[in-house]
Amino acid sequence: MSFFRFHYRRLFSVGVAAGIFFSGMNFGTAAENENGFSQREVNDQAVMSLVWMQTSAEYRSLCYQAYNTALERVAMAVAHHRAGDKPLAIVLDVDETVLDNTPIEACYVDTEGVFNTKDWKEWCVAGRAEAMPGAADFLQAVDKLGVDIFYVTNRTEKSGTIKNFRAVNFPLADADHLLLKKTSSYKKPRFEKIADQYDVIVYMGDNAEDCLPEAYDKPFAERNDIVDRHRAEFGTKFIVLPNPDYGNWESSLAKDYWNLSPAQKNEARKKVLKKWVPGKDK
Ligand SMILES: [Mg+2]
Numbered sequence: 001m002s003f004f005r006f007h008y009r010r011l012f013s014v015g016v017a018a019g020i021f022f023s024g025m026n027f028g029t030a031a032e033n034e035n036g037f038s039q040r041e042v043n044d045q046a047v048m049s050l051v052w053m054q055t056s057a058e059y060r061s062l063c064y065q066a067y068n069t070a071l072e073r074v075a076m077a078v079a080h081h082r083a084g085d086k087p088l089a090i091v092l093d094v095d096e097t098v099l100d101n102t103p104i105e106a107c108y109v110d111t112e113g114v115f116n117t118k119d120w121k122e123w124c125v126a127g128r129a130e131a132m133p134g135a136a137d138f139l140q141a142v143d144k145l146g147v148d149i150f151y152v153t154n155r156t157e158k159s160g161t162i163k164n165f166r167a168v169n170f171p172l173a174d175a176d177h178l179l180l181k182k183t184s185s186y187k188k189p190r191f192e193k194i195a196d197q198y199d200v201i202v203y204m205g206d207n208a209e210d211c212l213p214e215a216y217d218k219p220f221a222e223r224n225d226i227v228d229r230h231r232a233e234f235g236t237k238f239i240v241l242p243n244p245d246y247g248n249w250e251s252s253l254a255k256d257y258w259n260l261s262p263a264q265k266n267e268a269r270k271k272v273l274k275k276w277v278p279g280k281d282k
Pocket residue numbers: 093094095096097205206207
């Protein structure tokens with residue numbers, strides 16, 4: 001099931017059962033509503049994270065913080081770069097790392113619809129994603145310093161993504177710098193290919209796997225252990241952008257998460273909550 005990580009994540013909750021011709025809407029079947037819990041209610045749980053990402057000063061601040069930190073590392077690497085050294089590069093994810101896809105995510109709120117490959121392809125082909133706050137300025141600054149930029153993404157749509165990059169003034173918007181998913185969402189082989197030829201200054205992303213591919217397809221406790229082991233490298237080699245709306249953090253909550261029913265997803269989400277009940281210490 002790991003093949004469908006990232007943006008194909010929600011397809012599995014309904015898509016496989018429904019076949020490849022589903023419309024993405026009207027999945028309010030009896031199976032979807034077991035225990036009285038519907039897909040619409042699952043979708044509604046994303047409202048606060050989407051509102052936060054689309055409106056809050058805090059989200060923008062964290063984006064600026066990430067790009068400023070990365071740019072400082074890039075400038076430092078350029079200053080220490082010597083003739084004969086490998087050329088410098090940065091490696092970054094695309095979705096919720098430099099492009100904002102929250103509008104396509106928000107379209108399922110108040111519906112029984114499920115994120116699916118048909119809708120996602122249409123969104124990617126349209127190339128309508130806006131740049132995240134500060135992303136274009138950051139990327140242009142990196143480019144001006146003569147550092148290569150490799151966009152390593154699990155998107156599969158090349159022309160729409162390049163069109164989108166150009167629309168929001170991202171530099172190096174070409175096929176040589178865009179490493180799409182071919183057969184697997186596991187990014188390590190693509191990272192290794194770049195690192196063979198370049199000295200990679202920073203890895204950036206909204207998924208732990210964008211920095212540490214070994215976290216791929218692991219349960220959340222293991223993902224946390226992997227990140228803990230690399231704690232000294234965050235803010236230096238690894239720069240992370242916030243994404244409370246979706247990500248492998250969600251699928252790591254339970255085995256075969258994307259195959260779970262809405263009720264089972266709701267249960268998997270709520271059972272990991274730590275609670276302190278008022279009156280407990282009296
Ligand atoms: Mg991403």
